[in-house]
Amino acid sequence: MKRYLKITPEGTKDFLFAECAAMDDVCGRIEKVFAGRGFKRVITPGIEFYDVFSLPCSGIAQEDMFKTTDNKGRLMVVRPDSTLPIARMVSTRLQNNLMPVRLYYKQAVYRNNPTLTGRRNELMQMGVELLGVKGLRADLEVITTAVEALTAVAGDFRIELGHAEVFDALSDGLDISENEKEKIRLTIEGKNYSALNNLLDKLEPCRAVSAIKSLPSLFGGEEVFERARAICAGTKASDALDYLHKIYTSLLALGLGDKLIIDLGLVQRNDYYTGMVFTGYIDGIGDAVLSGGRYDDLLSEFDMPMGAAGFAIDTDAVTLKTLSDAKVSYADNPAVLVYAEDGQELRAIELVAELNRAGRKAQFSVLPTWEETEAFARQRGIAQVITVGEED
Amino acid sequence: MPVSAASRKSLRWEKKTDDMKPLRIALTKGRLEKTTIELLETIGYNCDEVRNKGRRLILPVGDNDFEVVLAKAADVITYVEHGVCDLGVVGKDTILEHGSSFYELLDLGFGKCRFALATKSGSDFYSGYNTKTIATKYPNVTRAFFDDKNMDVRIIKIEGSVELAPLVGLADGIVDIVETGSTLKANGLEVIEWVTDISARLIANTASLKLRKREIEALQKKLEEVTR
Numbered sequence: 230m231k232r233y234l235k236i237t238p239e240g241t242k243d244f245l246f247a248e249c250a251a252m253d254d255v256c257g258r259i260e261k262v263f264a265g266r267g268f269k270r271v272i273t274p275g276i277e278f279y280d281v282f283s284l285p286c287s288g289i290a291q292e293d294m295f296k297t298t299d300n301k302g303r304l305m306v307v308r309p310d311s312t313l314p315i316a317r318m319v320s321t322r323l324q325n326n327l328m329p330v331r332l333y334y335k336q337a338v339y340r341n342n343p344t345l346t347g348r349r350n351e352l353m354q355m356g357v358e359l360l361g362v363k364g365l366r367a368d369l370e371v372i373t374t375a376v377e378a379l380t381a382v383a384g385d386f387r388i389e390l391g392h393a394e395v396f397d398a399l400s401d402g403l404d405i406s407e408n409e410k411e412k413i414r415l416t417i418e419g420k421n422y423s424a425l426n427n428l429l430d431k432l433e434p435c436r437a438v439s440a441i442k443s444l445p446s447l448f449g450g451e452e453v454f455e456r457a458r459a460i461c462a463g464t465k466a467s468d469a470l471d472y473l474h475k476i477y478t479s480l481l482a483l484g485l486g487d488k489l490i491i492d493l494g495l496v497q498r499n500d501y502y503t504g505m506v507f508t509g510y511i512d513g514i515g516d517a518v519l520s521g522g523r524y525d526d527l528l529s530e531f532d533m534p535m536g537a538a539g540f541a542i543d544t545d546a547v548t549l550k551t552l553s554d555a556k557v558s559y560a561d562n563p564a565v566l567v568y569a570e571d572g573q574e575l576r577a578i579e580l581v582a583e584l585n586r587a588g589r590k591a592q593f594s595v596l597p598t599w600e601e602t603e604a605f606a607r608q609r610g611i612a613q614v615i616t617v618g619e620e621d
Numbered sequence: 622m623p624v625s626a627a628s629r630k631s632l633r634w635e636k637k638t639d640d641m642k643p644l645r646i647a648l649t650k651g652r653l654e655k656t657t658i659e660l661l662e663t664i665g666y667n668c669d670e671v672r673n674k675g676r677r678l679i680l681p682v683g684d685n686d687f688e689v690v691l692a693k694a695a696d697v698i699t700y701v702e703h704g705v706c707d708l709g710v711v712g713k714d715t716i717l718e719h720g721s722s723f724y725e726l727l728d729l730g731f732g733k734c735r736f737a738l739a740t741k742s743g744s745d746f747y748s749g750y751n752t753k754t755i756a757t758k759y760p761n762v763t764r765a766f767f768d769d770k771n772m773d774v775r776i777i778k779i780e781g782s783v784e785l786a787p788l789v790g791l792a793d794g795i796v797d798i799v800e801t802g803s804t805l806k807a808n809g810l811e812v813i814e815w816v817t818d819i820s821a822r823l824i825a826n827t828a829s830l831k832l833r834k835r836e837i838e839a840l841q842k843k844l845e846e847v848t849r
Contacts, residue, residue, distance in 0.1 A: 420724035510828045515704015
C-alpha cells in the first residue's frame with residue numbers, strides 16, 4: 230500500500246521561518262487595528278455540525294466542505310467559513326449581551342477545492358463582525374475598519390462597493406425561478422455580458438430586464454450613480470442606490486476617493502448579504518483579499534434576528550505579497566552564540582538568559598566542541614561567539 | 622469618525638505610471654492567436670514581434686503597450702484566473718469546460734462553431750428506458766447539458782476522434798464541437814440537437830479589471846468597435 234507520510238495534502242503547506250515571521254507581522258498589524266477599535270477576539274471550533282453551513286443562504290456548496298461524522302453518525306464539517314459559526318455563537322452564548330457587540334477572529338477556514346488548480350484548501354483569515362445594529366454608522370464603521378486594516382498591511386489597495394439589494398430588487402420583479410435567477414446572478418458576477426443578454430432576451434422586456442442587463446457595466450467612479458439612477462428609476466433599487474451614494478460620499482470625505490470603486494454588478498455568492506457589500510484588492514494578488522458586507526437576515530436563521538455586518542481578510546495572500554515585496558526583513562539570526570567549556574554549561578545557559586533579558590538575541594551552543602560551534606556560527610552568519618570557561 | 626491627518630495622507634492612492642508593468646494578454650495558440658493578432662493590428666498595434674516569434678512564448682506588442690503570452694486553451698484560463706495574465710483570448714468551449722472565476726468581457730465574434738449532440742443517422746436517441754452512454758472530450762459540458770434535462774447519462778471521456786465511439790458501439794451518442802458537420806456526415810452520424818454556440822471571448826482577471834480598469838476598458842472598447 231502506498232503511504233503518504235512525506236507529503237502534505239493538496240492545497241496545504243508548511244510555513245517556515247520568514248513565512249511565519251511575515252504572517253505574524255501581518256496578523257499583528259491587523260490585530261492592532263481591530264483591537265484598537267474595540268473588537269474582541271473569539272475562537273470558534275474547528276469542527277462544527279454540517280447544519281450550521283447548510284443553510285440555503287450560506288453560499289457554500291456541499292462538495293466544497295471537508296466532512297466527517299461524529300460517533301453518533303451526525304454529519305460534521307471542518308470550518309469552511311467563520312461568519313456562520315459566529316452568528317451561531319452570538320445567537321446562543323451572547324443572546325443576553327449588551328448590543329452592539331464587536332467581535333474579531335483570526336482562524337483558518339478549509340475548502341475542498343478541485344485538485345490541481347493551485348488553490349489553497351487551508352486559508353488563514355482575519356475578520357470582524359459588528360452585530361446587533363443596523364444603519365449608516367455601523368456600515369461606515371465596518372468599511373473604515375477594513376480600510377484601516379488594509380492600510381496597515383498593504384500600500385496600494387482598492388475597495389469596491391456594491392449593494393445586494395440592487396440586484397435583489399430588480400430580479401424580484403421578474404417572473405423567473407430561483408434557478409434562473411441564480412444563472413443570471415452568476416453571469417453578472419462574471420461580467421459575462423453575452424451570456425447575460427442571452428438569458429434576458431428570453432424574458433418579457435421591461436424596465437427591470439434592461440436595468441439588469443446593464444448591471445455588470447455599472448462599475449467605476451461616482452459617475453456610476455448617475456447612470457445607475459437613470460437605469461433604475463422607478464424600481465425598488467433606487468433606495469439602495471441612494472444609500473450606497475451616501476456611504477460613498479462619506480468615504481470620499483475621509484480622503485478615500487482614489488481607492489474607491491463602485492460596482493453594482495458586485496453580487497456575491499454568499500447569499501446572506503442584504504445591504505452594502507464590499508471587496509478589497511491589492512496589487513499583485515489576482516483575487517480579492519478582503520470581502521464583506523451587511524447580512525441583516527442571517528441571525529434570524531438562528532432565531533435571534535438582528536442587524537449585522539462584517540468582513541474577512543485573506544491574510545495568507547497579504548503575507549505572500551508582503552514577502553514578495555520584502556520591504557521588511559524577516560531574517561532572524563541570533564547575534565551571539567554562547568559556547569560552554571566542559572562543566573560550565575549551566576553558567577553559559579544563565580548568560581544566555583541574561584543577554585535575552587537585556588534584549589539581545591543569544592543562543593546556547595548545543596554542539597560538543599568549540600571547533601564545531603565556531604564553524605556553525607560562521608556558516609549561519611552569527612557575528613559573535615562567547616566562550617564560558619572556568620571562572621573567568 | 623475623525624481620521625488623523627497623518628493616516629489620511631497615507632490613504633491616498635498614488636498613481637504609478639512609469640514603473641507600471643505592461644498589461645499581459647494570454648492568447649490561445651493556433652487559429653485564435655492568428656485572428657487575435659490580425660485584430661490587434663487592425664486597431665493599430667504593431668505585432669511584428671509576435672509574427673516573428675520563433676520559439677519565444679512571451680512577446681511585446683506595439684510600443685511595449687502590452688505583452689502577449691502564448692498558451693494552450695485551458696492554460697489561458699489558468700493564467701488569467703491566477704492573475705499572472707491580466708487578459709486572455711479563449712474559446713467559449715474551453716470556458717464552458719474548464720471555466721471558473723474570471724470576467725468574460727467580450728464576444729470577439731470569430732472562431733465560431735457549435736457544441737452538438739450527435740448520434741448514428743436514423744437512430745432514436747431518446748427512445749427506451751436504458752441509460753444512454755455519451756462519448757465526449759468535454760465531460761463537464763455534457764454533464765451540464767443533460768443535468769438541465771434532468772436526464773441521467775453515462776459519460777465516457779475520449780481523447781481523440783469522438784465520432785468513432787458510436788460507430789464501434791461504445792456510446793449511444795457524442796457531444797462534440799461541430800463546424801461544418803462534414804466529419805459527422807462522412808461517418809454516418811447526424812446532429813440531433815444543438816447544445817450551445819461557441820466563439821472566441823475576451824476574459825479578464827477579476828483583480829486586474831479593478832486595479833487597471835482604464836487600460837483594460839480602453840482596449841476592450843477598441844476591440845468592441847472592430848468586432849461589432
